[in-house]
Amino acid sequence: MKKINLLSVALTVCLPFILQPAQAQFAKPDAAISYRQSALTLISSHFGRMQPTIKGATPYDAAAINANIDVLKTLSNLPWAGFIEGSQAGSNAKPEAWSDAAGFKQAQQKFQLAVVKLSEASGTGDLEKLRSAYGDVGASCKACHDSYRVKK
Template sequence: MMRKGFFYAVCCVLVVAVAGVAYAQFAKPGKAIAYRKAVMVLLGHHFGQIGASLGSATDRNTVAKNAGLVATLAPLAWEACMVPGTDKGDTTMASKVFKDRDGFTTAAGAFETAAAKLGTVASEGDMGAIKAQFGAVAKTCKACHGEYRSR
């Protein structure tokens, strides 16, 4: 148990360190886009791992590990979304993010809150509660992508 806590602490420190370095590079829209996309790829991967594990009651540890990572990653992309020019170029972020900052911030906050709750629920191990919260997180993803992502 102690090793698991230490592992999560080290992961959190590394994520914060990388975020700090990336934030310093956000003067260039391309760097912010690359950072945001990397965070989204990681979120998608770990969220997908949870979804793939939900059918097996024996995968509680896998679910908890990935849910903890989703909760940690959830707040990281938003600063990169607010850099002027990041709605142009190699991105699917819609310019509506800049036109409706309050709505976007609310949607991002709903995702962060739902992801944090998923991390907590997953650590408790109740697969029914995990499935329900997984669905709640998925709804926040869809809500934001539906409004603030161009195709």
């Protein structure tokens, strides 16, 4: 009985926060833009640092690669909440990220799936498999950038 009461108290206190839309996390469009750009910068860093191993320039340290891919997996979920309505101006996102929301969402999911596959490949400890999965992640970055990011 006591447990149930505690649970309902906890839910009453927490639900309003849980149910808030992603939008509410950002006070202004600028905050959403810097959030997503920061997340993408981190993604780029954690993706790019594996390149020497992929290229065979540094030895394949499976434990380090696995740990890094775990971070990348978490990061791959983050930027998208920052693409709130009305936050295109002043960023390098194309209007298509909003006008073609379904396609943009699909590009996110392709990328996230490619990162999951990268994680599976790294689990095998087989550098050739890692290489191929790494290439697929890179292709998913590029595909999204081609359609939804302003070329510089």
